[in-house]
Amino acid sequence: MTLNCTVSRSDLMEGLNSLQNITNKRVTLAILSNILIAAEEDGIVLTGTDLEVGLRIKIPAEINGQGILTLPSRKIFEIVRESGSEKITIQETENSWVVISAGLSTYNLAGLASDEFPEFPKFDENNFVSFEAGIFSDLIDKVIFSVANEEENAYSLTNVLFEKEKKDERSYLRMISSDGHRLSIMEKDVVADIDLLTIQEGTLIPKKGVQELKKFCDSRDSVEISFEKEKLIAKDNESVMVIRLKQGEFPQYRAIVNAVQLENKITIERRPFLDSLKRINLFTEDIFHTIQLEIENGKMILSSQNVDLGNAKDIQDIQYDGEPLLLGFNCRYFIETLQVMECDSVDAYINSNNSPCLMKSDRDEGFLSIIMPMQL
Known part of the structure; x- marks a missing residue:
C-alpha cells in the first residue's frame, strides 16, 4: 500500500x-x-x-x-x-x-x-524520569552562551557538562559550560528521583543537542528524561528526541571556582551596569572587546578605546571598600552574563588586578559565572 x-x-x-x-x-x-x-x-x-x-x-x-x-x-x-x-x-x-x-x-x-534513512535509535521505555520542562530550559539558558564554538581546538569545550548530585538530602541537576575564557555554572533543585538517571562521569551534551533540547522543553510543561549509554532521550506522549552524548575530560571547574576568594566584593546594580557596558562596547576593538575597569571606593570607571573610532568612558556607582583595582576584561562576556541574570544587583568578587571575576546573586539561585581577565 x-x-x-x-x-x-x-x-x-x-x-x-x-x-x-x-x-x-x-x-x-x-x-x-x-x-x-x-x-x-x-x-x-x-x-x-x-x-x-x-x-x-x-x-x-x-x-x-x-x-x-x-x-x-x-x-x-x-x-x-x-x-x-x-x-x-x-x-x-x-x-x-x-x-x-x-x-x-x-x-x-x-x-x-x-x-x-538511518534507523531511529532504540531505547528502554522503563528508565524515564519526569521533570518540569522549565527546569531544563532554565539550566540551558544560563550556560549555552559560554559554550565554545566548533572551531575551538578544545574538543570538550564545544559541549555542556551535565551532572547530578545529592547534598543535604536534596537533589540537584547541574550544567557547566566554558570556552576557555569564561565559565558558567547553573544548578537546579529538583523533586524527582534522580537516582533513576544513569549519568556517567564526564557526560557531555553537544552544543547542537543542548539547543534542540531547549526548543523541545520550551513548548512543553513536562518532559520525560532518560540517559543510556552514549545517548540522552527526551520525550512526551507524541514526540521523542535522542541526542548522541560524548565523553571527555572537561576542565576541573570546581578548582577554578574555589580559587576565587569570596571576600573582595563589589556590589553593583545589574541593569545600569549592563547598559553602561553596552555603551562602552561601542568603542571596543571588534575581536577582543577589551575594556578597562577602574574600581575604587564607591565608583567604577569603565573605559574603552578603538584606534580607528575614538574612545568612551562611563561611571557607575558601586558598593566597594577594598583596595583600588585596575582590570581588563572582554566586555561582551560581561554583557552576555548579565543578560541571563534576573537580579536587581549583582555581586562580583575579584581577588586582585590579575584575577578572574566571579559573579552571582541571591536572586539567581544556583547560577555563577567566572570571567578571566585580559592584559591591558
Whole structure:
C-alpha cells in the first residue's frame, strides 16, 4: 500500500518547523536533508536526524493508505508554510514521488525511498524520569552562551557538562559550560528521583543537542528524561528526541571556582551596569572587546578605546571598600552574563588586578559565572 493521508496544516507546520534545524545543515549524506514520513493507522510520524540529534513527532491525520518514504525537509516545509488551505493531502505515486494537494494548489515533489534513512535509535521505555520542562530550559539558558564554538581546538569545550548530585538530602541537576575564557555554572533543585538517571562521569551534551533540547522543553510543561549509554532521550506522549552524548575530560571547574576568594566584593546594580557596558562596547576593538575597569571606593570607571573610532568612558556607582583595582576584561562576556541574570544587583568578587571575576546573586539561585581577565 502507498502513503496517502490528509493532515491539518497547522499540525503539519508545527511538526515540520521543529525539524528544520536538525535537517537543514550541511550533510555528507543526501538522505539526511530529508524527513522520513510514515503513515500509520492513527496518524503520521515525522522523523529527522543529523546523526547527532534525532527527533520523531507523531501527528494526527486521516489515513487513506499506509506507507513510508522521505521528502526534502526544506521544500515540504516551504510548501506547507505558503499554503492557504487548512488541510494538506499527501499522496504517494511512483518512484517515491508524491502529489501534495492544498486547496486549489497541487505540487509534485520528488522524494527518496526510506531504505537509506538511518534507523531511529532504540531505547528502554522503563528508565524515564519526569521533570518540569522549565527546569531544563532554565539550566540551558544560563550556560549555552559560554559554550565554545566548533572551531575551538578544545574538543570538550564545544559541549555542556551535565551532572547530578545529592547534598543535604536534596537533589540537584547541574550544567557547566566554558570556552576557555569564561565559565558558567547553573544548578537546579529538583523533586524527582534522580537516582533513576544513569549519568556517567564526564557526560557531555553537544552544543547542537543542548539547543534542540531547549526548543523541545520550551513548548512543553513536562518532559520525560532518560540517559543510556552514549545517548540522552527526551520525550512526551507524541514526540521523542535522542541526542548522541560524548565523553571527555572537561576542565576541573570546581578548582577554578574555589580559587576565587569570596571576600573582595563589589556590589553593583545589574541593569545600569549592563547598559553602561553596552555603551562602552561601542568603542571596543571588534575581536577582543577589551575594556578597562577602574574600581575604587564607591565608583567604577569603565573605559574603552578603538584606534580607528575614538574612545568612551562611563561611571557607575558601586558598593566597594577594598583596595583600588585596575582590570581588563572582554566586555561582551560581561554583557552576555548579565543578560541571563534576573537580579536587581549583582555581586562580583575579584581577588586582585590579575584575577578572574566571579559573579552571582541571591536572586539567581544556583547560577555563577567566572570571567578571566585580559592584559591591558
